[in-house]
Amino acid sequence: MTKLLEGKTIVIMGVANERSIAWGVTKSLHNAGADLIFTNRQERSYKKLVNLLEKHEIEAKLIVSCDVASDESVQEAFGKIKDEVGTIHGLIHSVAFANREELQGEYADTSRDGFLLAQEISAYSLVAVTRAAKELMTEGGSIVTQTYLGSERVVPNYNVMGVAKASLEASVRYLAEDVGKYGIRVNAVSAGPIRTLSAKGVSGFNEKASIIEEKAPLRRSIDQDQVGDATLFFISDLSRGVTGEVLHVDSGFHIIG
Ligand code: NDP
Numbered sequence: 001m002t003k004l005l006e007g008k009t010i011v012i013m014g015v016a017n018e019r020s021i022a023w024g025v026t027k028s029l030h031n032a033g034a035d036l037i038f039t040n041r042q043e044r045s046y047k048k049l050v051n052l053l054e055k056h057e058i059e060a061k062l063i064v065s066c067d068v069a070s071d072e073s074v075q076e077a078f079g080k081i082k083d084e085v086g087t088i089h090g091l092i093h094s095v096a097f098a099n100r101e102e103l104q105g106e107y108a109d110t111s112r113d114g115f116l117l118a119q120e121i122s123a124y125s126l127v128a129v130t131r132a133a134k135e136l137m138t139e140g141g142s143i144v145t146q147t148y149l150g151s152e153r154v155v156p157n158y159n160v161m162g163v164a165k166a167s168l169e170a171s172v173r174y175l176a177e178d179v180g181k182y183g184i185r186v187n188a189v190s191a192g193p194i195r196t197l198s199a200k201g202v203s204g205f206n207e208k209a210s211i212i213e214e215k216a217p218l219r220r221s222i223d224q225d226q227v228g229d230a231t232l233f234f235i236s237d238l239s240r241g242v243t244g245e246v247l248h249v250d251s252g253f254h255i256i257g
Helices: 021-031 043-055 071-084 112-134 159-180 205-215 224-235
Strands: 009-013 035-040 060-065 090-093 141-147 184-191 246-249
Touching: 009 021, 021 035, 021 090, 021 224, 035 043, 043 060, 060 071, 071 112, 090 112, 090 224, 112 141, 112 159, 141 159, 141 224, 159 184, 184 224, 224 246
Parallel strands: 009 035, 009 090, 035 060, 090 141, 141 184, 184 246
Antiparallel strands: none
């Protein structure tokens, strides 16, 4: 039987280690038969990624360095992908950053620089990579980003990142309209709290996770594999009629008042 993503090449941005949401996505897409290209920023993440791929016997088509804070770096990365691989069919954007000191206390205390940094890395980066990736999606494609409920509601300590996620989700809608005419879809998965390197930077993470187990309709926490499979749905043709959407993968927590 042909696998769901057989013959499809997908770029994955944001594997820092085994706990990364992007690693859960990697496993789902690999099991579905996709060819994978990775981008990362830090040397440390590169090494972790190479080890993980080896351990799980996954062969990357290409690994390129990409710092989304730099237009030059984004252009170089996608230029290299174009030269060495050519056409791509999907892109996973699983990248965010805010200063740790802004992920606690009052949102009103957010600095101008901290606000701009969170917006740049966590929201504008989707705009920049969509612009670069669409040139390589000559057969249509699907772009999926990762967001969080803090965009819709006040979640204690999430502060500046919640506002960046609101901007990210609005970008999903505007970008979906821009690239829809080229047969490209743009969607977001809104995952419940998952213990990752980035999540550790948000104060009170443990409380957020335990509330899900207590109050969410499914009464259980979220893991990277659940997000991976939901992302697989968006990347595959199973979701061919869906764009500009935010899908909650949070045990149903967002419906509880
Ligand atoms: P990770 O820390 O594992 O992943 C974050 C990734 O962002 C890292 O790979 C990091 O790369 C990358 N990154 C940061 N800055 C840059 C940059 N300037 N250029 C390129 N890459 C950069 O955490 P998660 O897996 O939790 O985070 C992935 C996404 O999921 C984020 O958007 C996050 O907000 C979102 N999310 C997370 C939830 C959670 O509870 N964990 C819940 C809902 C959404 P490097 O290590 O090389 O710096």
